[in-house]
Each structure stands twice: as C-alpha cells, then as structure tokens.
Amino acid sequence: MKTKKVSFIRYPGGKQRILNYIIPFLPSSEMIKGRFIEPFLGSGAIFFALNPERAFLTDMNRELIDLYRGIRRSPLKVWEIYKSFPKTKKAYYEIRAIKPAGRDLTFKAARTLYLNRTCFKGMWRHNSNGEFNVGYGGEDRRWVINQTVLKDVSDRLKNAILKCSDFEEVIDESKKGDFIFADPPYKPGERELLHSHYVYGKFGYSEYQRLERALKRASNRGVKWAITISSHPDILDLFGGNNIVPVLRGTGEKPGILTNNSGEVIIRNYKERLQ
Ligand SMILES: C[S@@+](CC[C@H](N)C(=O)[O-])C[C@H]1O[C@@H](n2cnc3c(N)ncnc32)[C@H](O)[C@@H]1O
Structure with a gap:
C-alpha cells in the first residue's frame, strides 16, 4: 500500500500523528472501486495517506x-x-x-x-x-x-473534486463502490468545543443524528463508510449495530497531547477490510 505522510497545515483534531492506528481499519486505495469521499476534510491526513485515484473532498470551512x-x-x-x-x-x-x-x-x-x-x-x-x-x-x-511540499500537495489534488459544503449533501451524493471516511467534530461538552477549536463549533447531538441518518441512507445504497468519533455513550448508542473498534491512541484531556485510551473509536458499516 502506498502511504505517505503529507503534513502541510496544522489542524485541530488532525489525524496525522495517529495514522498508524486508523489506516489498518480502512480499505487501501486499490480496494476502493469508486470515489474516496471525505466530508470533514480538515488537514486531509487520511486522504493524503491513502492517496486514492479519485476523491471527493469537502469541508464547511471555506478558507480551508x-x-x-x-x-x-x-x-x-x-x-x-x-x-x-x-x-x-x-x-x-x-x-x-x-x-x-x-x-x-x-x-x-x-x-x-x-x-x-x-x-x-x-x-x-x-x-x-x-x-x-x-x-x-x-x-x-x-x-x-x-x-516541494506544496508542489506535492498540488499534484495529489489534481484528480480530486474540492467543495465547500455541509456533510449531508455530500454523503447523499455517494454511490455503491464509493468509500466514505468521516471525522466529524467531537461531541460538544468534550474538549473540542471547550477549546473552541472548530470554525463551526456547534456540532451538537442533533448533528450526529443527522450524520447517522445520512450514513444509514448511504449503507442502503451499498456504500461502505468508516468514521472516527468520541466513544461517548450517546454516540455508541446512536451508531449501535455497526462495527466499533477503539482507536488505541489519540488526543487526551490536553489539546495536542497524545495519550493511550483517549476514548475515540472507529465505527464502520463493514467488519473486514474491503476486498
Ligand atoms: C475533526 S476535523 C477533521 C480533521 C481531519 N480528519 C484531519 O485529519 O485533519 C472536523 C472538520 O469538520 C468540519 N465541519 C464542521 N461542521 C461541518 C459540517 N456541518 N459539514 C462539513 N464539515 C464540517 C470542520 O471545519 C473541520 O474541518
């Protein structure tokens, strides 16, 4: 699998430093028959690591x-x-x-x-x-x-569609064969909202419900997806019925500091790596 770390911006909640704990649970780019879709793009750590042939990359942050x-x-x-x-x-x-x-x-x-x-x-x-x-x-x-880093970023984005958009519209555009990786802001009340890290900080429980409904519709169309998210009991309950694995390393109480058992999980609508 061709993976290469590209780290050109610093980003709250960025996954660059814990790629090794997430990538093994995702399909390789060769396994993705359709498009790789990332609706909460941020610094694009997962996109750059997977280096997919075709990508649809979106975020609500227009400046980004x-x-x-x-x-x-x-x-x-x-x-x-x-x-x-x-x-x-x-x-x-x-x-x-x-x-x-x-x-x-x-x-x-x-x-x-x-x-x-x-x-x-x-x-x-x-x-x-x-x-x-x-x-x-x-x-x-x-x-x-x-x-050289910026030229590399430019080359890797050549076949990607980039759009400023809310996640729901993007997920609803997915088709069988596409793969969605979603990394939404964490549940408010926990560290991310506390530290006002996000551009649109108010990602409340109703947003997670909206996300869950959109992903369920995608599942019904035969789309495979994985999300990284807080293991808050409400979240685990909401996404019950899917495959849930802990992320063994992540940011803990203090922003930017990595710890074991940080309480993040990967939730997927498939069990094995895709064939
Ligand atoms: C946890 S960060 C993603 C981090 C990314 N995985 C990385 O490695 O850098 C969450 C992202 O969701 C975006 N976001 C927040 N609300 C959104 C919404 N309703 N629709 C789309 N993107 C949203 C934020 O702008 C932020 O970039």
Whole structure:
C-alpha cells in the first residue's frame, strides 16, 4: 500500500500523528472501486495517506477549501507570497486584518497558510463576524514546509473534486463502490468545543443524528463508510449495530497531547477490510 505522510497545515483534531492506528481499519486505495469521499476534510491526513485515484473532498470551512484550491492551481506562486510575508508579531496582525473576500485565490491561500503556520498552536477560530482571530504563536513552525511540499500537495489534488459544503449533501451524493471516511467534530461538552477549536463549533447531538441518518441512507445504497468519533455513550448508542473498534491512541484531556485510551473509536458499516 502506498502511504505517505503529507503534513502541510496544522489542524485541530488532525489525524496525522495517529495514522498508524486508523489506516489498518480502512480499505487501501486499490480496494476502493469508486470515489474516496471525505466530508470533514480538515488537514486531509487520511486522504493524503491513502492517496486514492479519485476523491471527493469537502469541508464547511471555506478558507480551508480555498487554501487547497489555491495550492492546487499555483503551488509555487502561493509559496512566493507566503515567503514574502514578514515573521514579526506586528506583521502577523496586519496580515490577519486583511479581508480575504475579493482577493485572488493565490493570495487567499498564501495568507491562510501563513496564519495557520504562524498562529498560536495551529488553532482555527473565528469571531462572530467570521474573521480569523487566533493570536500570534511565533514563527518556529513556519519553515517546516517548503515549495516541494506544496508542489506535492498540488499534484495529489489534481484528480480530486474540492467543495465547500455541509456533510449531508455530500454523503447523499455517494454511490455503491464509493468509500466514505468521516471525522466529524467531537461531541460538544468534550474538549473540542471547550477549546473552541472548530470554525463551526456547534456540532451538537442533533448533528450526529443527522450524520447517522445520512450514513444509514448511504449503507442502503451499498456504500461502505468508516468514521472516527468520541466513544461517548450517546454516540455508541446512536451508531449501535455497526462495527466499533477503539482507536488505541489519540488526543487526551490536553489539546495536542497524545495519550493511550483517549476514548475515540472507529465505527464502520463493514467488519473486514474491503476486498
Ligand atoms: C475533526 S476535523 C477533521 C480533521 C481531519 N480528519 C484531519 O485529519 O485533519 C472536523 C472538520 O469538520 C468540519 N465541519 C464542521 N461542521 C461541518 C459540517 N456541518 N459539514 C462539513 N464539515 C464540517 C470542520 O471545519 C473541520 O474541518
């Protein structure tokens, strides 16, 4: 199986560091006959690791989708603009204050990438006006990426469809042969909402019910899927009847710190790896 870690953005709830605990429960790209669909894309850790032939990648975070689109179209131009942004705290707040609406895709992508790599701990949070409002974190993580990484990201996205969308519409478009990997925000009241990590932080129980109904409709069409999720009793009850396995390592009480038995599970509508 061809797996390669691509880590070009920092993302709350990102799965890069626990890929080895998730990938063995998913089909390899060769086993996916239709499209690989990821409706809560985030940093795309699973997409990049599986490296599927055909992918439908979506997220409700518009800045994130524009970041992927910008890098796909012009990785080197994004890199040039990114590189030109100064490293100081003063510059960070000036660039953060620029309104992205109306700017070209390349500039928007470079600005988002810069904010992500320079802000405090890679958080992604907006104020009530929809403006990115995470404070300055220093530049120490900024040069972990380079133009080769962005070119690689661009190449891998060439055959993908990227869309800013709510998950339900995307899941409802799936057909037999497609495979869905879903990594929704965790149940509110637990750490993710507590730390306001998500752009659209209010992913309440009714959202999980909506997700479960959409996945059930997909199952009825012969679509295979897997989700990573909190093992909160309400969630386990909601998804009862599916195959549930614990994820042996994940983020614990403290954001960003990996622990054993973090309470996450993988829920799948199949038992064995797909043939
Ligand atoms: C746990 S993160 C995904 C992390 C990703 N698996 C990774 O490895 O980086 C959840 C994502 O769901 C997105 N999201 C939240 N509500 C959504 C909705 N209703 N429809 C689609 N995406 C949503 C957030 O923007 C966030 O990117």
